[in-house]
Amino acid sequence: MSETHATAPAFPPGRYGRRRDRRRRRFLPVLVAAVVIAASVTLSVSLYRQYGDPDYDAQIVGWHDVTDTRITVEFTVRVPPGGSAECALRARAYDGSTVGLRTVTVAASGDATTIRAAEAVDTTARASVGEVLHCQPPG
Template identity: 50%
Template structure:
């Protein structure tokens, strides 16, 4: 008969043979696969960030509505200021909404600055299909 100690001398537990099934070997790590997945994730997130910046974050084409007046059943006059690169131009999307928030008019307007200007102030008459409540500039972008 052999002696069995309550605590084994090594750090690993000792199980009776055949009693608990086969023990798994420690899995081998795949650092190359993990690195490739990390690079792919960074690339996808970078593409998303660039697209969102182009859509919403270009400070060279910033628009502010000064006022909207001349509201009738078929139009609104929108006064707005656009910041563009010096001497550049921009295409701005204007829209009118009714009291319920439904869009009743939309139009793209091109504005151009003089060679020494960065800001352009302009007024545009936006035709509508119903009486508008508000006139606004949705966004401005560089001309195509």
Template identity: 50%
Template sequence: MTETHATITPGAPVFPPGRYGRRREPDRRRPRLAALLAAVLLATLGLIAAKLYQQYGDPRYDAQVITYTEITDSQVVIDFRVTVPAGGSTTCVLRARASDGAEVGHEEVTVTARPGERRIDARHRLATSARPFIGEVVRCRPAG
């Protein structure tokens, strides 16, 4: 004959007292530990990303197109402004695109700031293979 208790749901196993040891309560520390480890991992990855950006990124070379004018079938004139370290120089990649998005002109231009200045206002005539729709500064990096 087996012993049944009123608190046990039907179909649940009944273990004889003392035979299998004490039942463990669910551990509530593990979700906290997992959250703590995830937070430490995210903080570590954030620090690594910040260090790599400082080491390899070029945040000091910021370029903006002021205007693009004199659009013909074979050229576009691009006026742009670049922020560089004081008295520094930069090489910028200029590009012209047609109305369908195809690249019709591409050139690297090196510009230098006057001693003590950080902003360079430059103008460049970019030759194109077809009529451009827009002139752009793709990126700027340290000259060299």
């Protein structure tokens, strides 16, 4: 048996082009990861500002006075002390379609942090449910 030693191949100069630098290939995945992380943080911050403000938390209490043209939505909103909120209300028919929308502004009295309100929403057909879509600082 004979022994063979592993050696790196020797290519003639200029025959097979230049060798690629491995450092350049490592740079691309790092760059892509940094761009993805930056985009994720930007998206998270914008969605939090739009939907996640804990100072404006709305809860549906119920709905009543349902007619073919109107429904009254009763809800509570948590706001900063003495603040106000702009809330989007929606009325939906039994099949799930939207039959009424209304935006209302409700204000706390004194230094209260919870507002209880009942607002009528005009509808184009008989509604079966009333909802609070979201509440946010008045703007």
